[in-house]
Amino acid sequence: MRNLVKTFKALSDPNRIRILKMLEVRPLCVCEIRDILQLANSTVSKHLSLLRDVEFILDEKDGKWVNFRLNDEQYNQYVSKLLPLLAEWLPDDAAIKRDREKVNQVDRYISCVS
Amino acid sequence: MRNLVKTFKALSDPNRIRILKMLEVRPLCVCEIRDILQLANSTVSKHLSLLRDVEFILDEKDGKWVNFRLNDEQYNQYVSKLLPLLAEWLPDDAAIKRDREKVNQVDRYISCVS
DNA sequence: TTTATATTTCGCCACTTGACGAAATGAAGG
DNA sequence: CCTTCATTTCGTCAAGTGGCGAAATATAAA
Numbered sequence: 255m256r257n258l259v260k261t262f263k264a265l266s267d268p269n270r271i272r273i274l275k276m277l278e279v280r281p282l283c284v285c286e287i288r289d290i291l292q293l294a295n296s297t298v299s300k301h302l303s304l305l306r307d308v309e310f311i312l313d314e315k316d317g318k319w320v321n322f323r324l325n326d327e328q329y330n331q332y333v334s335k336l337l338p339l340l341a342e343w344l345p346d347d348a349a350i351k352r353d354r355e356k357v358n359q360v361d362r363y364i365s366c367v368s
Numbered sequence: 369m370r371n372l373v374k375t376f377k378a379l380s381d382p383n384r385i386r387i388l389k390m391l392e393v394r395p396l397c398v399c400e401i402r403d404i405l406q407l408a409n410s411t412v413s414k415h416l417s418l419l420r421d422v423e424f425i426l427d428e429k430d431g432k433w434v435n436f437r438l439n440d441e442q443y444n445q446y447v448s449k450l451l452p453l454l455a456e457w458l459p460d461d462a463a464i465k466r467d468r469e470k471v472n473q474v475d476r477y478i479s480c481v482s
Numbered sequence: 483t484t485t486a487t488a489t490t491t492c493g494c495c496a497c498t499t500g501a502c503g504a505a506a507t508g509a510a511g512g
Numbered sequence: 513c514c515t516t517c518a519t520t521t522c523g524t525c526a527a528g529t530g531g532c533g534a535a536a537t538a539t540a541a542a
Contacts, residue, residue: 255382255461262379267500268369284519294502299520301500318509318518335453343446347369366518381530398489408532413490415530432488432539480488 261308261332269293270301271340274310274324275350278341279357281314281323285366290356309333319362375422375446383407384415385454388424388438389464392455393471395437397430399480404470423447433476 264270269291276282276290288298302322305311309330314321328334344350378384383405390396390404402412416436419425423444428435442448458464 255385255458255463258457259380259382259385262376263499265376266373266380268373269500271369271373293500295519296503296521297501299518303520315509318516320519332457339449343372344369349369362518377529383530399487407530409489410491410533411531417490429539432486432541434489476488481486 257308258332261310261336264304264308264310265336265340267301269297270305271344272350272353273298273301273305274337274340275344276353276357277311277322277324279354281321282357282360283316283319283321283362283366286357286360286362287322289360289365290353310337319366371422372446375424375450378418378422378424379450379454381415383411384419385458386464386467387412387415387419388451388454389458390467390471391425391436391438393468395428395435396471396474397433397435397476397480399433400471400474400476401436403474403479404467424451433480 265274272291273287276287284295284298284302287302288295291298302311302313306313306322309325310333311322312325312327314323324337325333326337379388386405387401390401398409398412398416401416402409405412416425416427420427420436423439424447425436426439426441428437438451439447440451
């Protein structure tokens with residue numbers, strides 16, 4: 255129960271939804287997400303650790319970066335049902351579309367030095 | 369987006385999850401739910417209006433009572449996907465089980481006079 | 483119409499949440 | 513080892529949430 259509620263809480267914030275929808279396009283690091291969402295680094299980091307906590311996303315060290323990607327493995331029953339649903343939803347949302355275009359433009363070598 | 373977030377927020381509270389899982393058994397009025405959850409009338413009413421707002425539940429006047437039941441109609445894409453998932457989840461949760469046993473015992477003619 | 487009672491609305495309080503900047507951490511490269 | 517820089521952690525603050533009791537509303541019955 256507790257874990258289920260935590261899982262829904264993770265989905266109860268527009269910025270976290272935006273992050274998940276961006277990660278549908280490709281894995282991203284904190285700086286890239288920060289540049290797209292226009293939030294402080296620390297804020298993005300907190301959102302990501304929350305999403306990781308309930309296993310919506312996984313992180314992989316890549317040199318000095320951390321790549322965050324959707325968890326498409328199947329060991330978490332909530333995640334494995336909810337991520338595919340989310341992927342079907344909001345296909346026409348203007349903000350989401352804009353975010354996903356930006357995903358294809360951002361470059362971590364430019365985003366991160368700041 | 370806004371509506372989707374609101375929908376997940378509605379699922380982000382243990383008492384609201386308990387209410388939905390109780391309504392899987394049968395429709396209930398505010399007093400019956402209040403007796404099972406041991407909350408104030410006004411608190412239960414607020415939870416119910418929130419769940420109704422995002423169309424997880426419907427209400428029907430029945431004399432001086434209001435019966436709340438799950439919305440099993442199919443016009444809301446989020447609800448029609450999420451309610452069936454919720455119905456599969458938490459099959460072994462102790463609190464949920466206790467609640468559902470109580471659903472079969474409460475009687476609004478006893479619960480409500482207080 | 484008056485009374486009883488089920489529900490909703492309102493105002494209040496404690497706690498949580500999402501935001502930030504500053505400081506701490508950790509890995510890469512000089 | 514020391515510097516650089518991506519990320520995380522910490523402290524703080526404003527806004528949102530869930531709880532309550534009291535007052536308002538609505539329906540049934542007397």
